[in-house]
Amino acid sequence: xxxxELRNVTRRFGDFTAVDCVNLSIExxxxxxxxxxxxxxxxxxxxxxxxxxxxxxGQILLDGKDIANTPPEKRPIHTVFQSYALFPHMTVADxxxxxxxxxxxxxxxxKKRVEQALAEVQLSRFAHRFPHELSGGQKQRxxxxxxxxxxxxxxxxxEPLGALDAKLREDMQRELINxxxxxxxxFVFVTHSQDEALALSQxxxxxxxxxxEQIGEPSVIYGQPANRFIADFIGKINLMEAQVTQVSGQDMxxxxxxxxxxxxxxxxxVNVGDKGVIAIRPEQISVHAPDKQxxxxxxxxxxxxxxxxxxxxxxxxxxxxxxIHMEALLANSAPGRARFFEVGDPxxxxxxxxxxxxxxx
Amino acid sequence: MKRSNLTLWLAASLVYIFLxxxxxxxxxxxxxxxxxxxxxxxxxxxxxxxxxxNEEMLLAARxxxxxxxxxxxxxxxxxxxxGLAIHRFRLKFLPVLAFTPVAMPExxxxxxxxxxxxxxxxxTLGMFSIIIAHATFCIGFVAIIVRARLQGMDESIxxxxxxxxxxxxxxxRLITLPLILPAVVAGALMSFTLSIDDFVITFFTKGVGxxxxxxxxxxxxxxxxxxxxxxxxxxxxxxxxxLIILANRLDAGMLQGDKKS
Numbered sequence: 350x351x352x353x354e355l356r357n358v359t360r361r362f363g364d365f366t367a368v369d370c371v372n373l374s375i376e377x378x379x380x381x382x383x384x385x386x387x388x389x390x391x392x393x394x395x396x397x398x399x400x401x402x403x404x405x406x407g408q409i410l411l412d413g414k415d416i417a418n419t420p421p422e423k424r425p426i427h428t429v430f431q432s433y434a435l436f437p438h439m440t441v442a443d444x445x446x447x448x449x450x451x452x453x454x455x456x457x458x459x460k461k462r463v464e465q466a467l468a469e470v471q472l473s474r475f476a477h478r479f480p481h482e483l484s485g486g487q488k489q490r491x492x493x494x495x496x497x498x499x500x501x502x503x504x505x506x507x508e509p510l511g512a513l514d515a516k517l518r519e520d521m522q523r524e525l526i527n528x529x530x531x532x533x534x535x536f537v538f539v540t541h542s543q544d545e546a547l548a549l550s551q552x553x554x555x556x557x558x559x560x561x562e563q564i565g566e567p568s569v570i571y572g573q574p575a576n577r578f579i580a581d582f583i584g585k586i587n588l589m590e591a592q593v594t595q596v597s598g599q600d601m602x603x604x605x606x607x608x609x610x611x612x613x614x615x616x617x618x619v620n621v622g623d624k625g626v627i628a629i630r631p632e633q634i635s636v637h638a639p640d641k642q643x644x645x646x647x648x649x650x651x652x653x654x655x656x657x658x659x660x661x662x663x664x665x666x667x668x669x670x671x672x673i674h675m676e677a678l679l680a681n682s683a684p685g686r687a688r689f690f691e692v693g694d695p696x697x698x699x700x701x702x703x704x705x706x707x708x709x710x
Numbered sequence: 711m712k713r714s715n716l717t718l719w720l721a722a723s724l725v726y727i728f729l730x731x732x733x734x735x736x737x738x739x740x741x742x743x744x745x746x747x748x749x750x751x752x753x754x755x756x757x758x759x760x761x762x763x764n765e766e767m768l769l770a771a772r773x774x775x776x777x778x779x780x781x782x783x784x785x786x787x788x789x790x791x792x793g794l795a796i797h798r799f800r801l802k803f804l805p806v807l808a809f810t811p812v813a814m815p816e817x818x819x820x821x822x823x824x825x826x827x828x829x830x831x832x833x834t835l836g837m838f839s840i841i842i843a844h845a846t847f848c849i850g851f852v853a854i855i856v857r858a859r860l861q862g863m864d865e866s867i868x869x870x871x872x873x874x875x876x877x878x879x880x881x882x883r884l885i886t887l888p889l890i891l892p893a894v895v896a897g898a899l900m901s902f903t904l905s906i907d908d909f910v911i912t913f914f915t916k917g918v919g920x921x922x923x924x925x926x927x928x929x930x931x932x933x934x935x936x937x938x939x940x941x942x943x944x945x946x947x948x949x950x951x952x953l954i955i956l957a958n959r960l961d962a963g964m965l966q967g968d969k970k971s
Contacts, residue, residue: 401869421872434870438888451875495874 350413352377352535353398353503358407358417360393367393369559370407375503375537380529382538384546385556386582394556395505395539399428411502422451427501431508433492435480441491442467442476448499466494469528486517493525497532506538510545522548543583547571555579577708580628587634587675588626591707596621603627603707607671611647616707625709631678633704636665636690637697645699651675653694665690667698733947740940757941766921767942774906774923777837781844782901788845789852789901790894794886796853797860805857812850819847820914827915835917843915844905851904852897859893892960899957903950 351374360368368390375381383391396402398409400421409417416424427448435444442463449459467473470490480488489509496504509525510518526549529536540546546553547567554564555578563575574580581588591611595602601615605627613627639650651669658681665677675698679689690696743754761767792808811819823843827833867889871881887894909924916922923946930939 399869399873401872421869422875422877426873428870428873430866430870432864432866434864434866436867436871436885447871447876448874451880499875 351375351410352379352412353537354408354410354413355394355398356408356410358394358397358404358409360390360397360402360404366559368397368404371556371559371561373554373561373564375535377502377535378533380526380536380538380549380551382540382546382550382553383556384540384543384553384583387541389556390559391539391541391556392507395428395507395537398503398537399426399505400424425502426505427496427499427503428505428507429492429496429509431511433480433488433512435488435491435495437480440477440479441472441483444480444491445495445498447495452499462498466498469531470494485513486521489513489521493528497528497534500532501534503535503537506536508540508542509538511540511542518545525549547583555582557582573706574628574708577626577628577710580626580706580708585631585676585678587629587631589628589673591625591627593619593621593623593625593707601707607673608649608669609671611705612702613705613707614702619707619709623709625707627705628708629675629700629705631664631676634675634677634698634700636667636677636679637699639695639697645697646701647705648697648699650695650697653690653692653696655692656690663689665696667696669698736940737944737947739937740944742937742940745937757937758945761938761941761945764938767923767926767938770921770923770926771942773837773920777840777844777922778902778905780841781848781905782898784841784845785848785901786852786894786898789849789897790856790890792849792853793856793860793890793893796857805853808853809850811847812854814847816847816908816910819843820911823911824914835915836919839915839917840912840922843911844901844908847911848901848904851900852894855897855900856890856893859890863889896957896960899953899960903953903957907946907950 353373353375355371355373358368358371359366371390371394383394385391393402397404397417400416400419400423404417407417408415411424411426436447439447445466446459446463449462454462463476464473467476470493472487472490472494475483475487475491480491483491489512496506510521513521522545525536538546538549547570550567552564553567553570555562555570557578563570563579565573570579571583574583577588580586589605589608591603591605591608593601594604594610596615596619599615600612601619603611603613605611608627611627637645649669649671651667653665654668654674655666657664661681663679663681665679667675667677669675677698738750740757741753741755742750743752743756744750789808792804796804796808820843823839823846824835827835827839827842833839868881868885871885872878876884907924909928912922912924916925923942927939927942930936
């Protein structure tokens with residue numbers, strides 16, 4: 350049995366459907382992420398799991414028991430808020446002790462477990478400080494320690510790393526994953542940041558307009574997006590409008606607006622006449638000097654319009670002869686070759702059959 | 711730049727002088743060794759001594775204190791609840807309902823309370839009716855102060871408490887109340903100062919019988935402004951001043967205060 354299961358959960362605010370018939374199941378010990386743009390309903394869903402909001406219909410099952418109407422204090426589910434929500438009038442130690450006090454643990458045990466919890470997040474020295482005397486990263490760790498100390502079945506995290514700067518965020522991501530391995534508690538993240546979702550999760554549910562669009566491992570979500578929205582939302586991708594003109598054996602023939610005719614491996618459920626996009630990730634596109642055209646599959650000539658050098662990689666924007674702009678990502682790993690092409694250089698771009706995907710609209 | 715600064719200072723000084731000269735005169739004459747508020751004769755504490763011999767005045771002061779303490783306790787309790795409700799439920803009519811008595815002309819409030827007590831409740835006017843009347847106009851002040859404090863706070867703190875296992879009552883007792891306490895105390899002090907020197911509403915709701923301080927002072931000056939009145943006024947001023955300063959400091963925000971401790 351799944352640890353947490355959502356069945357047809359729906360929540361409306363007036364005419365607006367914030368969460369639309371969501372079905373999800375989260376296994377014990379998982380790192381699960383609800384990912385989506387702001388307003389997609391992920392926060393509303395989180396609030397219903399935590400108990401701050403009640404679904405209009407549907408069930409929220411924890412260990413098979415419906416908890417949709419159980420008040421938050423009766424759920425073995427704790428939340429780490431985006432703002433951390435530390436109690437400003439309590440010291441770090443009192444903040445961390447709060448869940449234990451509420452569950453009526455003995456003072457001796459509380460003292461021991463608080464010391465242990467603070468040691469685990471390297472905050473023992475700060476036990477008697479107040480929240481406003483801590484840095485963002487320290488507050489974050491206090492919030493984790495407080496959320497985990499009473500060993501909830503589920504720890505919810507709302508944009509857990511949103512308020513931290515980039516360098517600190519990477520450190521915290523690793524810390525979080527290690528922490529989760531140690532404590533073995535199921536983590537559910539809510540974020541609009543695809544980087545965070547890809548880095549932190551074992552599975553991701555991508556949400557849009559109140560619905561779950563796809564659930565899968567990060568590599569599946571990134572590599573085989575279920576539709577155009579997901580492809581566009583997660584990472585960068587080149588999209589070209591196209592229509593299926595022929596289906597035969599293992600192949601399907603597509604007619605793309607400017608690109609012309611392309612043949613791709615047949616995708617299940619695709620019929621002649623279907624409209625969609627051909628999607629190719631920038632790192633799947635190779636860029637060559639113009640003398641090699643003959644041997645390359647799916648080759649198109651064009652010229653370099655612009656490039657963006659960011660150290661480890663360079664993104665080239667290539668204008669194909671047919672007028673389409675494509676982004677290609679080249680690693681700068683070859684020594685002494687920070688840049689392969691200059692603006693205006695004629696080039697050939699190509700991709701393999703497997704790199705291009707056809708996504709229905 | 712410099713010049714406009716000077717003008718500003720001058721204008722401000724004039725305003726403050728205009729505001730405080732009458733008060734200063736009262737204080738000065740309360741120590742004047744003469745029956746007449748005309749010229750300075752010499753320093754004396756006689757008037758304060760006489761004041762404390764005046765049974766009627768002492769009784770009035772005692773009554774006023776009882777009323778002020780009771781009314782401010784009542785107003786603080788109800789006003790805090792109103793402030794919390796206004797903040798939590800965000801209903802448009804709630805703030806209007808709580809704050810109207812604050813803006814209402816006192817004379818109107820006095821008349822309507824008098825009618826309400828006599829016609830509707832059939833109450834004998836006295837200390838009790840004054841307490842209710844004072845609490846009525848103080849509730850709004852407390853609600854405004856408490857609500858202002860709540861508005862500056864991160865809402866998720868209260869949700870975090872529930873989330874981590876606190877019942878609604880525990881959340882109030884352990885999180886909400888300690889955080890709004892400075893505003894609650896400030897509201898209580900404010901109510902006390904409003905109640906102790908209120909004349910108009912007291913006048914309408916006191917009935918006959920118990921002497922009340924502001925009314926008593928008014929009765930005394932019907933004949934002449936005696937130095938005794940100056941003395942009681944000075945004491946009342948001092949009390950009010952201390953409470954206002956205290957309320958101000960508390961309401962200035964506990965978070966900054968916390969940092970120092």
